[in-house]
Amino acid sequence: MTAPETKTLPLRLRGLTRRFQPGLPPVVDGLNLDLHGGELLTLLGPSGCGKTTTLRLIAGLDTPDAGSVLIAGRDVSRLPPEQRGVGLVFQDYALFPHLSVLENVAFGLTHLPRPERLPRARETLALVGLTVFESRAPHQLSGGQQQRVALARALAPRPALLLLDEPFSNLDAGLRYATRQDLRRLLRLSGMAAILVTHDQEEALAFSDRVAVMRAGQIEQVAAPEDLYLHPRTAFVANFLGRSNLLSGVASGKVAQTPLGTVELGAPGAGAVTLSIRPEQIVLTETGAQAQVMSREFGGRSTLYTLQLESGQTLLMQTHAPASSQEGQTVRIAVRGSAHEVDRP
Numbered sequence: 001m002t003a004p005e006t007k008t009l010p011l012r013l014r015g016l017t018r019r020f021q022p023g024l025p026p027v028v029d030g031l032n033l034d035l036h037g038g039e040l041l042t043l044l045g046p047s048g049c050g051k052t053t054t055l056r057l058i059a060g061l062d063t064p065d066a067g068s069v070l071i072a073g074r075d076v077s078r079l080p081p082e083q084r085g086v087g088l089v090f091q092d093y094a095l096f097p098h099l100s101v102l103e104n105v106a107f108g109l110t111h112l113p114r115p116e117r118l119p120r121a122r123e124t125l126a127l128v129g130l131t132v133f134e135s136r137a138p139h140q141l142s143g144g145q146q147q148r149v150a151l152a153r154a155l156a157p158r159p160a161l162l163l164l165d166e167p168f169s170n171l172d173a174g175l176r177y178a179t180r181q182d183l184r185r186l187l188r189l190s191g192m193a194a195i196l197v198t199h200d201q202e203e204a205l206a207f208s209d210r211v212a213v214m215r216a217g218q219i220e221q222v223a224a225p226e227d228l229y230l231h232p233r234t235a236f237v238a239n240f241l242g243r244s245n246l247l248s249g250v251a252s253g254k255v256a257q258t259p260l261g262t263v264e265l266g267a268p269g270a271g272a273v274t275l276s277i278r279p280e281q282i283v284l285t286e287t288g289a290q291a292q293v294m295s296r297e298f299g300g301r302s303t304l305y306t307l308q309l310e311s312g313q314t315l316l317m318q319t320h321a322p323a324s325s326q327e328g329q330t331v332r333i334a335v336r337g338s339a340h341e342v343d344r345p
C-alpha cells in the first residue's frame, strides 16, 4: 500500500540502480529521492556522475536494473515514456523542421479532443511569449526562440513533472539568464514540478528550490541552495559549490583551534575536524595568523587572493574592497563568521 501523502508526490525514487557493464560500479547507485509538489530540483555534479542516466530512467528512456520510479504515486518503472505523464526537454531540443511552431507545440496533444488542441497550443505559446511566431518554421527562429518552442511543446500537455537536461546549454549568457527566469516563472505559475540537470553550479543555485549534488551515481547531499552553500556536509560538496578552504583543527564545543587561531563552529564538535571556510570569510586583520600573498586575481567586484600560511598550506581569500595587498607581501588574516565541519565520520 502506498501511504496517502506519497500519492501526491510528483516523483519518488527508491533504490534506483543502473549498471551498464558487469564488474564496474553502477552508474546510478541506489538513488533515493522525493520531489514535492511544484518543487524545482536540480541534479548537479561533475561530468559522468550519472545525472543524465538518472533523468533517462525517470523518463523511461532507459530501464533500471533495480529500484523503482513512482510518478504521482504510480509505479512507472516498467512503463514506456509516453505512459509516464512527464514532459521532456533535452539539450538538442529537436523540433520537427517541417512543422510550424504552432504545429510543433500541438504535436503532443493527441490525448485532447481535436477542437481543444490548437487553442491549448496557442495558450502555451503565449505563455512563452512566442504568439507572433506561430506560423514560422523552426529554422526561421533564433536559438533562444527555438528553445522556448521546445519548452512550450513539453509544457502544453500540462505534465505533472518536467525533466530538463541542460536545456540552456546552447544559449549565450544573456539569453540563458532570461530563459531560465522565464521558465522558473512559468513553472511557478503552472505549479509543475521539475528536475533540471546541469553541471553549472550558478544555474543550479539560481533555479532550484533544492539541489541534489551527485557523485559517482549517488546523491552526496540534497538541500536548499543556501543551506548547501553554507552547510556543506562534505569537502566534495563544499568544493563543487563554489570555492572552499579546507582547514584542519581540533574542536572543543562551539570553537576549534586551527592554524588561523580560534574559529567559531556552526555546530559543536569534538576532537580532530576538517572545516570548510569560504574565501569571503577570510579577512585581513591586525593580529591574525601570518600569510604571504602568492597571487591575486582582480575580478571586477571582488579580488581573489591566494595566500600561503607558514605551514605551507594555501588558502583563498576574496575581498570586495579594491585590491590592496601586493604579491609577495606578508599579511595577517582571520576567519569571520562560523566554519562548518565537513566529512564528519
Ligand SMILES: Nc1ncnc2c1ncn2[C@@H]1O[C@H](COP(=O)(O)OP(=O)(O)OP(=O)(O)O)[C@@H](O)[C@H]1O
Residues within 6 Å of the ligand: 020, 021, 027, 045, 046, 047, 048, 049, 050, 051, 052, 053, 054, 199
Ligand atoms: N548506454 C551506455 N552504455 C555504457 N555506458 C554508459 C551509457 N550511458 C552512459 N554511460 C556511462 O555512464 C556514466 C554516466 O553517464 P551520464 O551521461 O549519466 O553522466 P552525466 O553526469 O550526465 O555527465 P555529463 O555531465 O557529462 O552529461 C558515464 O561514465 C558514461 O560513460
